[in-house]
Amino acid sequence: MSVLTVSGSPHLQANQSVGKLMYGVVFSLIPAMLVSFYFFGLAAILVTLTAVVSCMAFEFLIQKYLIKGPLTVFDGSAIITGVLLAFNVPANLPLGIVVIGSAVAIGMGKMTFGGLGKNPFNPALVGRVFLMISFPVQMTIYPKPQAFNTALTDAVTGPTPLTVLKDGVSRGESVSDIMLQLPDSFSMLMGNMGGSAGEISAIAIILGGLYMLFRKIITWHIPVVYLATAFVFAGIFWLVDPEVYADPVFHLLTGGLMLGAIYMATDYATSPMAPRGMIIYAVGCGVLTIVIRLFGAYPEGVAFSILIMNAFVPLINKAFKPKRFGEVKNG
């Protein structure tokens, strides 16, 4: 007779795995990736490839030679970090800097804490902020988007819409004058504007987000609340003085807010667990983003606000529990 297994219930397992979830995210990033390749050409392809390969390589090296633990380099999470890091830097960033960013993202951002699921801060954002501080010049020269771009280093460069706005406002120009120098909302929605490689096209990122919602990889709470908060908060200032503050639609479409709200803030390990906690966290992200944009030294605030809110996640998880069954007495 055959040997029978004895184990605790349940005996069924959903057709799910870490790899399936992670590759689902990677798959959903394809539209945004295509847009960045279209506007920034070969340069964007190289930056993305470099980031992905070096993120995977660093994870492998650290697991194999430092931690000497099981290898999880093919679970897809290092690929996501690589793609998101590439999306968060200018497409013409020297590849050496991309490698440094990947080392920081994977090494400092993820592996020091024990790898996937244990890191308190979003690894791609850790890498990005490290680069912003260490290479401020290279990190703020953005190539101008050109359809079917093949240029590598000699691309025409230009500022992002948020930089134009910040500089203009600080010079005392009115917002309506500044807006004349910028692409219209439709172009920005499609991604035809200066910016980091993958953050430019709101529509492609929303598409990816819808796919993740459909596959139940993420829930609506964080992206919807984050965007809504940023919209309302920016809208209040705009209503107060439209000549000093830009309109809320402009804020939604620029500076990687879409990318941040849909991909960076929803990172499993660094966002709250319970729906109520997610909402609080997303409100925090939205408010901080606009505060930094309107009153901070940097033109854009998505990366900082998400990292700041990441730090609050353990507290939020303690304070905001899911709704327990049988908590409210009724009947």
Place this chain on the structure above:
Amino acid sequence: MGGVHPPENKFAEKCAIERLDSPDTVAIPLSQHLGAPAKVIVSKGDKVLAGQLIAKGDTFISANIHSSVSGTVAKIDDVIDASGYRRKAVVIKVDGDEWLDEIDRDATLIKECNLNKEEIIKKISELGIVGLGGATFPSHVKMMVPKGKKAEYLIINGVECEPCLTADHRLMLEKGEEILVGISIQMKALGVDKAIIGIESNKPDALAHLQKLADGYKGITVEALKVKYPQGAEKQLIKALVNREVPSGKLPIEVGCVVHNVGTALAVYEAVQKNKPLIERVVTVTGKSVKKPSNFMVRIGTPVSALIEAAGGLPEDAGKVINGGPMMGKALNDLEAPVTKGTSGILIFTREETPRPPEQNCIRCAKCLTICPMGLEPYLLAVLSDKKRLEECEKERIMDCMECGSCHYICPSGRPLLDQMRVGKARVGKMIRERSN
């Protein structure tokens, strides 16, 4: 709130209930119900008839046990039961099939019941009726409404949300009238005028059948429920049918409800109208490679191996045999374990279906928390119980966990969340008991 959708795999839903002959020997455990084991009243060498009392439940929460066959008591000894432990059982060598005279074995339906409340409850208690949905709580105890509480609804559980199992489904189709009479008897015993039968909408035939029959009975309605696991859990069922939440740590009577399984309603009918004790039940035998998935009416005490034999034998590729459904059932370590009052199914997994996936880091995807029907945080409770932080476990309501297994089922990292929480629950339970001593 919450819930998962495991594949239903109800292979045996079209298979009519087949009566299985009694085996050569039966082993009838003295502990087949929640509560204290029954006290044995026969001894080795005694002749017994089918339906004869062989062990008395003499504490408040316990149940009488009757012989399921006629024959001679061979020994009273420890046998390995479905829990995997050795427990005391009465082993009876079968001889013919003689029943006690007072048991009416005729199939004619008797609708009229002239007994009063107390008499009904007394009969249910004497004839050893327990909840047949799985928890095997003594039924007469549920029917005695505590002072200061009032029952408003009798809720009948025909959900059968466990994948693979079809025993209740077949009973509803084949014994609908008897179930409805049983329900009206239970209503009388409880003093309620409303009963709701909840059935998942994946059983349209059972829904239609009972709906039609229920028109002939006052106060009984049938409701279709969304298909999701665990829809048939007591508290979830009450919430779905009457939109009341049973408070944490309390019983359904707190919100005016008493819940019984359809199988229990049938057992009540047979006990009250036919004097038949609970000595047989329907057991689904199924699995992907089982030759003949079936629903058997079997005598309590029949070894599981006999059921598997009747369903075409243990498949070559069997990797695990489960007593119950795939979500809450227990893996058997001995196929000679006897069928008890709580055995709803025998499920055979292939070797392919058996292994658990490799365990990975928790990625904090929050799926366990989203699907938990009790609104708990399994990822957190698993870690807290691992670290023996029992006070925190209690504060985070580990004792509310009903062990439905949805968290382990959904976890993409294959973490044994329920295993860890079970250990935590046992430890917290001990801590609470010691505190009150």
